[in-house]
Amino acid sequence: MTAIIDYGAGNIFSLTSAVIRCGGECRLTSSPEEILSASSVIIPGVGAAGPAMKALKDRGLDKVIPLVRVPLLGICIGMQLLCSSSEEGDSSDNARTNCLGIFPNKVKKFSSNGSGLKIPHMGWNTLIGIKSPLFEGIEDGGYFYFVHSYFPESGKFTIASTFYSEEFSSALGRGNFFGTQFHPEKSGEIGERLLKNFLNMKSE
Amino acid sequence: MLSKRIIPCLDVKEGKTVKGINFLGLKEVGDPVDMGLRYAREGADELVYLDVSATNQGRGTFTELVSRIAKHINIPFTVGGGISSAEQAAALLLAGADKISVNSAAVENPELITTIADKYGSQFIVVAIDAILIDGYWRVVTHSGTKVTDLELFEWAKKAESLGAGEILFTSVNHDGTKGGYACKELKCLTEMLSIPVIASGGAGCADDFLKLFRDDCADGALASSVFHYGEISIRELKSYLINNGVNIRI
Numbered sequence: 100m101t102a103i104i105d106y107g108a109g110n111i112f113s114l115t116s117a118v119i120r121c122g123g124e125c126r127l128t129s130s131p132e133e134i135l136s137a138s139s140v141i142i143p144g145v146g147a148a149g150p151a152m153k154a155l156k157d158r159g160l161d162k163v164i165p166l167v168r169v170p171l172l173g174i175c176i177g178m179q180l181l182c183s184s185s186e187e188g189d190s191s192d193n194a195r196t197n198c199l200g201i202f203p204n205k206v207k208k209f210s211s212n213g214s215g216l217k218i219p220h221m222g223w224n225t226l227i228g229i230k231s232p233l234f235e236g237i238e239d240g241g242y243f244y245f246v247h248s249y250f251p252e253s254g255k256f257t258i259a260s261t262f263y264s265e266e267f268s269s270a271l272g273r274g275n276f277f278g279t280q281f282h283p284e285k286s287g288e289i290g291e292r293l294l295k296n297f298l299n300m301k302s303e
Numbered sequence: 304m305l306s307k308r309i310i311p312c313l314d315v316k317e318g319k320t321v322k323g324i325n326f327l328g329l330k331e332v333g334d335p336v337d338m339g340l341r342y343a344r345e346g347a348d349e350l351v352y353l354d355v356s357a358t359n360q361g362r363g364t365f366t367e368l369v370s371r372i373a374k375h376i377n378i379p380f381t382v383g384g385g386i387s388s389a390e391q392a393a394a395l396l397l398a399g400a401d402k403i404s405v406n407s408a409a410v411e412n413p414e415l416i417t418t419i420a421d422k423y424g425s426q427f428i429v430v431a432i433d434a435i436l437i438d439g440y441w442r443v444v445t446h447s448g449t450k451v452t453d454l455e456l457f458e459w460a461k462k463a464e465s466l467g468a469g470e471i472l473f474t475s476v477n478h479d480g481t482k483g484g485y486a487c488k489e490l491k492c493l494t495e496m497l498s499i500p501v502i503a504s505g506g507a508g509c510a511d512d513f514l515k516l517f518r519d520d521c522a523d524g525a526l527a528s529s530v531f532h533y534g535e536i537s538i539r540e541l542k543s544y545l546i547n548n549g550v551n552i553r554i
Contacts, residue, residue, distance in 0.1 A: 110396050110397065110399060110400070110401070112370070112373050112374075112397070112398070112399040113373050113399050113401070116373055116374045116375075116399070117377065120375075120377070146424070147424075211498060215495075215498070216498075217498055217499060217500055217523070218498065219425070219426055219469070220305070221426060221469070221470070221500060222305050222306060222308055222348070222500070222523065222524075223305070223306045223308070223348055223553040224304065224305045224306070225304065242306060242553040242554075244378070244379060246426045262304065263305060284377070285377065285378060285379045285401065286377070286378075287343065287377050287378050288377070290377065291377055
């Protein structure tokens with residue numbers, strides 16, 4: 100059973116449907132017991148980093164997620180929450196958000212600087228330099244679907260990169276923790292392949 | 304590099320696709336989910352479903368359909384048609400829509416764009432603009448082209464962006480249905496003046512129309528319906544043609 104972490108309203112129906120299409124079983128939950136006894140865990144991408152981090156803390160999940168020892172995948176904001184901090188604040192005066200710090204990478208905002216760069220980065224883009232069992236059967240140059248305005252910097256836990264005005268980490272991996280900036284549940288067959296790879300991972 | 308998007312559009316009425324795959328009249332309508340699946344397999348980058356139901360009952364059916372689409376389709380999809388409140392948008396979000404498009408209601412009540420963008424993010428709201436060229440002046444039309452407004456296309460597009468639109472879908476009424484190509488000049492102008500993606504709609508007749516649009520960087524995506532529904536253009540062949548001509552396309 101895959102635990103999909105429930106930390107507020109949002110569209111997670113596409114994600115649960117994709118997990119089921121890939122042969123998995125899943126449950127939407129915010130219960131620490133259920134999360135820690137699941138065979139794998141997914142943190143979906145919901146909203147902005149500031150409110151999302153607060154929603155995790157309100158449920159005590161900021162203390163639970165680092166204890167997970169089974170394969171865990173953060174998607175979009177879900178991955179950014181696993182990073183050290185984000186330039187995305189909340190609606191109050193906080194200009195940045197401290198995140199869980201499982202990946203030391205910082206999350207930055209795309210800047211157009213008059214270059215005409217369209218923000219958010221929305222659409223299909225390619226991955227380069229892929230290295231992880233998460234990408235088994237997937238080659239460099241494969242297209243995935245992105246929708247985001249903030250991105251994790253490159254670093255030693257980068258397992259795939261994408262170029263959009265600059266190179267950033269489109270996937271991160273450290274031990275049992277993984278994150279993708281793109282949405283595998285929206286990335287066609289190649290995205291389903293990645294989800295299957297994740298769901299088939301064995302705990303260490 | 305970010306790829307250009309090919310987007311088939313399906314008109315849905317009372318839960319059925321209206322412009323079906325017409326194989327010598329054997330099949331007038333198709334199931335919207337089956338058609339979407341077929342397009343996704345052929346390489347469509349995104350789908351748009353427009354509800355053209357005239358009744359409340361039909362609209363209820365549409366929300367159920369959106370859930371069925373989200374359950375089976377593995378690429379992003381936008382839904383639109385008659386959306387006039389944040390509540391409707393919320394119901395479609397929960398049903399699994401990736402984006403919604405608003406048209407007439409946004410013209411009548413521009414704050415609707417901001418309300419939806421603030422609640423669910425700009426990436427969730429596409430503002431669809433239909434416009435017609437009258438005496439050298441692009442006027443925005445609403446209610447499926449039946450009502451000509453005093454709004455000017457470029458001013459309205461800029462305002463929609465500043466109110467929180469995440470994408471503009473522009474249909475030229477003058478080009479729609481002609482199969483003579485997209486309104487490239489106007490699209491290029493929109494693309495250059497806006498910092499959000501622009502999707503072209505209306506006028507696609509052959510593969511070269513898509514090539515011209517993308518080669519001149521007039522739009523981020525191209526929407527079409529009849530040329531795909533009637534099999535005049537195969538998405539797979541269109542995409543290889545564009546790639547062979549240097550356009551950045553996902554395969």
